[in-house]
Amino acid sequence: MSEKQSGSGGTPARKAITRRAEAADLEAVAALDERVTGAAKPGYWQDIFERYATRRLDERFFLVAEAPAAKSKGPILGFIVGEVRGWEFGSEPCGWIFAFSVEPGTREQGIGETLFQAISERFRAAGISTMRTMVARQNQLHMAFFRSEGMMAGPYLQLEKELDD
Amino acid sequence: MQKSSRLAIYALIELAADPERQVSVSEIGEKYRVSAHHLAKVMHTLGRAGLVRSIRGVGGGYSFSGNARRTTLLDVINLFEDMSSDCKLTDRDAATAAEWALFDVSCEINDIARATLGSITLSTMLKQIERHKKSAMARTSESEMA
Numbered sequence: 001m002s003e004k005q006s007g008s009g010g011t012p013a014r015k016a017i018t019r020r021a022e023a024a025d026l027e028a029v030a031a032l033d034e035r036v037t038g039a040a041k042p043g044y045w046q047d048i049f050e051r052y053a054t055r056r057l058d059e060r061f062f063l064v065a066e067a068p069a070a071k072s073k074g075p076i077l078g079f080i081v082g083e084v085r086g087w088e089f090g091s092e093p094c095g096w097i098f099a100f101s102v103e104p105g106t107r108e109q110g111i112g113e114t115l116f117q118a119i120s121e122r123f124r125a126a127g128i129s130t131m132r133t134m135v136a137r138q139n140q141l142h143m144a145f146f147r148s149e150g151m152m153a154g155p156y157l158q159l160e161k162e163l164d165d
Numbered sequence: 166m167q168k169s170s171r172l173a174i175y176a177l178i179e180l181a182a183d184p185e186r187q188v189s190v191s192e193i194g195e196k197y198r199v200s201a202h203h204l205a206k207v208m209h210t211l212g213r214a215g216l217v218r219s220i221r222g223v224g225g226g227y228s229f230s231g232n233a234r235r236t237t238l239l240d241v242i243n244l245f246e247d248m249s250s251d252c253k254l255t256d257r258d259a260a261t262a263a264e265w266a267l268f269d270v271s272c273e274i275n276d277i278a279r280a281t282l283g284s285i286t287l288s289t290m291l292k293q294i295e296r297h298k299k300s301a302m303a304r305t306s307e308s309e310m311a
């Protein structure tokens with residue numbers, strides 16, 4: 001971590017604006033995701049779009065970030081997807097973030113923070129006071145980002161087991 | 166976590182909060198109730214790592230010279246101790262099944278601790294302190310209103 005470039009530290013809100021994803025963004029979202037994760041997921045983003053950007057919009061949020069001046073649909077700079085989930089594992093309703101990416105060429109400029117704050121606001125407006133996500137603990141970048149936004153280990157631990165053949 | 170690591174983190178937080186400020190060893194020592202002798206050793210190690218700079222002369226002391234946004238708690242701890250020592254099996258060939266099982270559990274805990282400490286930067290700590298102060302203030306004013 002010590003060799004990383006110093007980040008933005010500036011005012012994130014001016015670097016990008018956020019809005020709900022539209023059908024026209026899907027191709028760019030899928031392409032960004034494929035570039036970042038290295039896995040093409042045919043049909044996946046269409047499905048996510050239908051579920052999170054067209055229904056129950058008061059508790060499902062599929063947001064994209066774009067440059068403030070983008071008049072026509074310019075290239076998107078990142079996206080975040082989350083929803084309110086209630087009573088899973090006996091938990092009170094809370095906001096879950098389950099997909100999040102910023103264009104590699106425009107990272108460390110506050111765009112991730114802008115998206116994170118935008119979805120936090122949407123959750124707050126939906127009456128939610130706790131937000132959760134899951135990160136690979138070896139992924140220092142994700143861990144560092146969410147920590148810097150004030151997230152801490154929650155009251156649940158994720159457990160798993162290899163099933164025998 | 167060893168005492169030196171903890172002291173180092175406190176001292177760095179103190180200095181990183183205002184990189185322009187010079188703070189003397191005795192000032193930090195008094196605040197955290199530790200001997201200047203122990204702290205001086207800690208500061209020397211931090212100095213060698215480039216995280217603090219010593220300023221000589223009257224009003225001298227130390228100031229922060231690292232990158233608070235990219236220095237994690239684990240980076241600091243690694244200067245003073247070997248975090249992985251809890252998860253070591255001394256004699257793999259002779260180890261019993263019970264020793265292996267406890268080794269697995271220790272490694273699991275160590276893994277989580279390392280991932281946590283390796284993701285919290287000094288600037289994240291400073292933000293956390295600010296939040297802590299704000300909520301303490303909110304609680305005080307609430308209880309004053311009541």
Ligand SMILES: CC(C)(COP(=O)(O)OP(=O)(O)OC[C@H]1O[C@@H](n2cnc3c(N)ncnc32)[C@H](O)[C@@H]1OP(=O)(O)O)[C@@H](O)C(=O)NCCC(=O)NCCS
Nearest residue numbers: 007008009100101102107108109110111112113145148234
């Ligand atoms: C995590 C991610 C969203 C962050 O986006 P970003 O726009 O670069 O983040 P920001 O510029 O808003 O950074 C906010 C804070 O996060 C932390 N952070 C961001 N990048 C960091 C890095 N490379 N190293 C350490 N900390 C970092 C810093 O604390 C930073 O604050 P600072 O700028 O004051 O130092 C982005 O790196 C990303 O998309 N990563 C890949 C995500 C992925 O794999 N998605 C697929 C699975 S869902």
